[in-house]
Amino acid sequence: MKLYEQFAEEIAELIRVGTLQAGEKIPSVRYASRTHNISAATVFQAYYLLERRGLIEARPRSGYIVRSHANGVLVEPEQSNLAHLPQETVATDVDVSELVFSVLDSMKDPSTIPLGSAFPSPTLFPLQRLSRSMTKALRETPAQAVVADMTSGNATLRRQIMLRAMSTGNKYTAEELVITNGALEALNLCLQTLTQPGDLVAIESPAFYASLQVLERLKLKAVEIPVHPRDGIDLHILEESLTRLSIKACWIMSTFQNPLGASMSDEKKEKLCELSARYQLPIIEDDVYAELYFGLQPPKPLKSFDKNDLVMYCSSFSKSLAPGYRIGWIAGGKFAKQIHRLQLMTTISPSLPAQAAIADYLQHGGYDRHLRKLRETLEAQQQKLMLAIERYFPTDVRVTKPKGGYFLWIELPHDVDSLQLFRLALAQGISIAPGPIFSASQSFKNCIRLNYGNIWDAKIEESLKLLGKLINSFQHVS
């Protein structure tokens, strides 16, 4: 990281934690240059970066001020707002797949403004550079490698994943690594390895809807544990549930949880690992957004705190590098062999060219440079979405402030039915993700998830304005 990036990050952190409030002036270039002992040009570069990221704006004759939406103005939702969950957690048969599919199917039209999409825009990814890596890798791979690579995965890719894990403080061994068809296959394999039909699985509430679909498919029961919008799953309720119910596994996103964007602190992650050890509870960690952090340091995965070989770590390149390549992985610990055998019986192996291309890209493509740019873009677009919400939505909405990823979770006034809103918006060519698809009990009726992973333009701005009007119309009716 360059000096100006480092300085920009320091200022950004002050804004994030609220030391610098909306509307406040930030240190002048001259002052900052003197006190930090850096050149004025470096400070300029840093401020320009912060401006591009939407954190500050230049005001004539008063220098730079913190933008109003950058902190403090929009209120975060409270976990207590999830209190429509049963007081005591119970195991629920999952029956939400039909709803999820009907929502996803109806968003397929490519002309729809994809605020409800689960994907960031593919234009944010280095697809051309990856394609060069593909050409090179295919030219260099001997035909004879096919059979070996089908049984154990591309060796270079395995090595690169290991190296990267080490550099972000994750800890796993080559022996426990299984390359998969994206993270979803990884999660499916883990869950099938740990459970039998009828078993109970603890999941977050709200949760990524695919986890609900997978539970439904495997005839597992969901124990929904509330998630705090800022720091993740409620450990007290989880522990209370573990004492009462025979829970076979826990599926969790400890960083940039989908849909809330919540991230557990290191301390909380450590506690969760202790809990898992105490109750011998295997944890399936879904860490697909790990690379999309806005801060200086990569968040540590749960697995790096696991001393008892109970965390199965799942991730992929789909959200950070190569959407559509369908390459993910599991660090499966003591379950790795069983997981791999299950894969050999179902899909055998992920596509070899995709593995080879990503392997070459990780070696030579400039992944870190791409990621820095991607993070910057996403953070700037988060600011833009927040600003639009502040401008167009009712003042009493509550909005999460994730420090990474590309989703905001918005709690609308109680009289807004998000499924109804979804239909109204879709009729206007705008998709949103309605709250009930994120819950086995179809809770969160007044919540929506919005995606800021698409290049901001006038159309998106317009669609948020329109969405605001639709939301306001609910309040007029009631």
Next chain:
Amino acid sequence: MKLYEQFAEEIAELIRVGTLQAGEKIPSVRYASRTHNISAATVFQAYYLLERRGLIEARPRSGYIVRSHANGVLVEPEQSNLAHLPQETVATDVDVSELVFSVLDSMKDPSTIPLGSAFPSPTLFPLQRLSRSMTKALRETPAQAVVADMTSGNATLRRQIMLRAMSTGNKYTAEELVITNGALEALNLCLQTLTQPGDLVAIESPAFYASLQVLERLKLKAVEIPVHPRDGIDLHILEESLTRLSIKACWIMSTFQNPLGASMSDEKKEKLCELSARYQLPIIEDDVYAELYFGLQPPKPLKSFDKNDLVMYCSSFSKSLAPGYRIGWIAGGKFAKQIHRLQLMTTISPSLPAQAAIADYLQHGGYDRHLRKLRETLEAQQQKLMLAIERYFPTDVRVTKPKGGYFLWIELPHDVDSLQLFRLALAQGISIAPGPIFSASQSFKNCIRLNYGNIWDAKIEESLKLLGKLINSFQHVS
């Protein structure tokens, strides 16, 4: 097909059906040229092709004669030799996966002579040409296509698969097509769509071992139906089983069945479809070897005889074009929507670059030319393997004579334990596929499957000589 190829095929067919016997002279060039009204050069070209394919050989001063192994000398196994199956079919819990894995694991060493392998040599495939298609396809695919292609598959690939199906007499519609991660995912998805744990599934005996593993994984019971080495599954026993047992699905390979190489006649396929209609029995058709036929006409799939939308057709490009790309498909009929949803919950989509590359290759790469060469190579290697068996194995072995694919099934003398033979051969650096891995009841103890999909060389010849010695040693012991 060129004139000389057509003429060569006519002669080959006469040899296959036994009209021309081993050791017999084939028509002289002059005679053939006159009676068929073709040039002597064309006849020469045809005979040269037949010689390369190992069907005839030149004898000094007597012209060409039919090679001894080309027909008639090696005796085919009888279905009655499968009589160690219970007289009445029963439903068996499947528990063979551990054995299969231990066999497959032990063959991993790339220096092993892969006679037990399930794959043909990757050097037989146009990997470089495919790689050019990949480069082109990736350059031409807009980034925006990623999301759409992930939900419904590459549109060009779908169209090309449809076109090819039409040209080989298969019949299905675009609506029922689901692109999958190879045929194994296709088969898994079909089976999961049709069954619940505990259900009965009719499978062939012997059967492709992965089908046994999948049954075991899904806790299904196997009803093993004997297969005739030449013309496939025994319809009488299947019908008898259907009257007694509540069978939910039938998994079948009607063409070049793995491991026997058996192919059902069109008439028999029609009968099976009638049976399926009478008992409302859904059939999962595994047709991965369809393109590897040695005759003039492509074999018709079972699905082309299906009038009641009960056949789910599964195939892939793994055995004929692109090993390791992991691209297959299902024509799922009325089950297609359910199958696709199941896929969206498990792997979402096969790798997009692999789909795009194959789509381009099918349009521009010369698939038919490649296939003609591949078929010719495989047929020639089948002849070579038969010759080696005739030369080195005991005279009382029985060998299948498949008209396509790359496997021979060999019934050894009864005192040979093929699992023991497997271990002995492996210690000498040779892999074979022992009979018991192809059966839920671990039958076929004196049978092995050999692969002729590898370029024939002195090492392979040597390994068969050694294998013959090992087989003979069993007889000396007993």
